[in-house]
Amino acid sequence: MTYSFRSVLCAVALALIASCATTEKVSKRFSGAFVSYTVDATKPETGTLGVTLHLNGVKLGDEAFFCIPAWAPGAYQFIEYGKFIKAIYPIAENGDTLPYAQLSSCVWQIQKAKSLKKVSYLVGETTDLKGGVLWVETTEINPNRVYFNGTNVFGYINGFKQLPCEVNYKLPMGWKVASAIEVAPNSNEAVASDYDELVDAPVLMGKFERVESIILGKPHSFVIDSDEPFRADSLIKVTDEIVKAHYRLFSELPYKKYVFLFRLVRPKFLSSYGALEHRNSSAYFMPVGDWRKVRYDQLTNTISHEFFHLWNPKRIHGTLLGSKENGGFDYQNRLYTPNIWFVEGMTDYYADMLLVRNRTISPQAFLDGLLQRLSYVKMFPTENVESLESLSLRLANTESSEEMIPFYIKGTLVAMMLDIELRTLSDDRFSADSLLIKMNEAFGKTGKAYPEDSLIYVIQTLSGVDVMPFYAKYVIGTDSLDIQRYFEKVGLELTSRDEETVFIGYLALPDTADNFIVGFVMPNSEAAKMGVQSGDEILSVDGIGKDKKEQFVQRVMFYEGQKVGDSTTVVVSRGGEPITLRGKVGKRSIKKQAIEPSTTANESARRRRLEMFGF
Numbered sequence: 001m002t003y004s005f006r007s008v009l010c011a012v013a014l015a016l017i018a019s020c021a022t023t024e025k026v027s028k029r030f031s032g033a034f035v036s037y038t039v040d041a042t043k044p045e046t047g048t049l050g051v052t053l054h055l056n057g058v059k060l061g062d063e064a065f066f067c068i069p070a071w072a073p074g075a076y077q078f079i080e081y082g083k084f085i086k087a088i089y090p091i092a093e094n095g096d097t098l099p100y101a102q103l104s105s106c107v108w109q110i111q112k113a114k115s116l117k118k119v120s121y122l123v124g125e126t127t128d129l130k131g132g133v134l135w136v137e138t139t140e141i142n143p144n145r146v147y148f149n150g151t152n153v154f155g156y157i158n159g160f161k162q163l164p165c166e167v168n169y170k171l172p173m174g175w176k177v178a179s180a181i182e183v184a185p186n187s188n189e190a191v192a193s194d195y196d197e198l199v200d201a202p203v204l205m206g207k208f209e210r211v212e213s214i215i216l217g218k219p220h221s222f223v224i225d226s227d228e229p230f231r232a233d234s235l236i237k238v239t240d241e242i243v244k245a246h247y248r249l250f251s252e253l254p255y256k257k258y259v260f261l262f263r264l265v266r267p268k269f270l271s272s273y274g275a276l277e278h279r280n281s282s283a284y285f286m287p288v289g290d291w292r293k294v295r296y297d298q299l300t301n302t303i304s305h306e307f308f309h310l311w312n313p314k315r316i317h318g319t320l321l322g323s324k325e326n327g328g329f330d331y332q333n334r335l336y337t338p339n340i341w342f343v344e345g346m347t348d349y350y351a352d353m354l355l356v357r358n359r360t361i362s363p364q365a366f367l368d369g370l371l372q373r374l375s376y377v378k379m380f381p382t383e384n385v386e387s388l389e390s391l392s393l394r395l396a397n398t399e400s401s402e403e404m405i406p407f408y409i410k411g412t413l414v415a416m417m418l419d420i421e422l423r424t425l426s427d428d429r430f431s432a433d434s435l436l437i438k439m440n441e442a443f444g445k446t447g448k449a450y451p452e453d454s455l456i457y458v459i460q461t462l463s464g465v466d467v468m469p470f471y472a473k474y475v476i477g478t479d480s481l482d483i484q485r486y487f488e489k490v491g492l493e494l495t496s497r498d499e500e501t502v503f504i505g506y507l508a509l510p511d512t513a514d515n516f517i518v519g520f521v522m523p524n525s526e527a528a529k530m531g532v533q534s535g536d537e538i539l540s541v542d543g544i545g546k547d548k549k550e551q552f553v554q555r556v557m558f559y560e561g562q563k564v565g566d567s568t569t570v571v572v573s574r575g576g577e578p579i580t581l582r583g584k585v586g587k588r589s590i591k592k593q594a595i596e597p598s599t600t601a602n603e604s605a606r607r608r609r610l611e612m613f614g615f
């Protein structure tokens with residue numbers, strides 16, 4: 001069908017596109033054909049961006065196909081970003097609008113394309129498939145900021161993705177723009193060697209803070225858009241350690257400069273947070289948190305995780321995961337690879353492991369992270385039903401980013417077990433370190449790719465040991481993870497002991513407005529004796545109210561700061577009336593599990609643990 005331009009959108013579109021036209025200029029950057037984009041963000045209150053793709057020196061046939069990606073590499077969800085394009089205007093050399101037909105949500109066929117000069121279009125805000133916004137892969141446009149992943153905004157003409165690109169941004173007064181492909185910090189211009197590089201550099205515009213830091217001789221930019229004031233120095237210090245820990249493994253930083261884009265929001269209890277890796281940058285949507293504790297924060301693991309992706313899979317390519325050899329990414333079709341577990345699980349294993357090995361996090365924090373994964377793995381009904389390989393293949397059809405979670409839990413544990421397997425089978429001559437370094441030599445530095453269905457053969461060939469039985473059990477198969485046996489080989493053990501813990505006996509969870517409502521009161525508990533009732537809203541505990549949000553949540557959910565036998569005062573709202581209830585903090589006995597260095601470990605297990613984890 002052919003779209004007609006109408007209604008309110010039309011006025012906005014024409015205004016944005018008219019202003020784009022005045023900024024057109026001829027680039028002296030490229031000698032041959034190239035694509036230039038103008039992104040007009042001067043009217044963020046409209047919730048739209050005006051984008052123009054200009055063709056320079058490109059010869060087209062009678063028809064051309066204008067495309068917007070259907071998915072974003074690394075984000076895996078098949079979002080079909082074309083659905084958020086509000087209107088398109090293919091414009092000829094003489095200024096005429098050319099006829100076109102939309103063939104699918106992300107592809108438009110332009111007729112009489114020989115005379116096509118540019119395509120102007122409007123981009124709206126995007127959401128994920130569930131209508132939510134997992135910021136890093138979507139687009140936010142409002143008077144406070146504009147953020148977008150390149151796949152959501154930059155279209156391409158089919159067959160011309162290999163051309164170099166440049167971008168010119170038009171910003172509201174007082175705004176700045178940042179991305180990994182900017183010409184210089186705070187420049188309104190960006191340059192990419194091809195389309196893959198262009199869309200692999202997310203863009204933040206607004207009034208953010210920006211700090212530059214040189215790490216190992218290379219420029220690193222910290223671009224921070226935070227809802228609350230904070231000190232960036234602790235964040236930069238820990239990131240400095242993370243970058244160096246990764247450098248020690250690969251003996252390289254494979255970029256000229258790197259940009260961290262942080263969007264830090266006031267924590268909401270039931271929110272999803274996330275981050276997305278890119279070729280020379282990463283984007284984070286995270287709670288602000290306490291920056292003095294950043295070393296122990298979830299953010300530490302997340303930064304390390306995204307940074308490891310620089311190699312796996314951004315440079316160590318499988319054929320489908322963006323290798324140049326294979327024509328780059330296919331942005332229009334779902335990606336079916338059995339190796340997401342390796343891309344995500346191995347990455348998450350290294351995220352924490354490199355930090356403990358380099359003493360950025362404590363052995364205790366590392367072991368607690370392992371224990372958490374071990375307890376979560378049992379909570380997923382798929383553990384013994386669906387293999388990691390099958391979960392990987394199915395991910396292309398996922399409707400929710402939550403389906404990623406097993407890769408960070410089971411995938412991470414299997415990656416650690418594979419490391420231990422490689423070490424023990426090779427008499428400690430080969431390890432996951434050696435595997436990744438060799439894969440980087442073979443498939444990272446050469447631009448070649450490993451066949452997506454041959455990962456096991458790659459591991460066998462590079463390591464010279466037979467890991468097929470392991471692979472059959474834990475990657476292709478659904479055997480329960482025999483984690484105790486693997487722990488033994490590195491001098492760790494899973495222990496369990498009875499522990500007395502503080503307990504009051506009410507369970508209060510936040511509703512959508514973050515009011516904590518009591519859902520359950522345990523009979524005969526201290527809470528029952530105090531008179532707490534199901535349906536009460538907790539207003540304060542021992543004088544700590546919702547104004548001290550983090551403390552309040554910790555006290556209500558986990559009784560933090562209370563000791564057995566302490567007096568406690570809980571103020572609840574019941575039927576709109578505040579009621580003060582008094583009682584004592586009770587106790588209960590629980591089985592407390594821990595992963596600990598084993599006191600009976602033999603010499604080789606202890607040596608292996610020291611080499612892997614640094615303790």
Ligand SMILES: [Zn+2]
Pocket residue numbers: 305309343344347
């Ligand atoms: Zn990841």
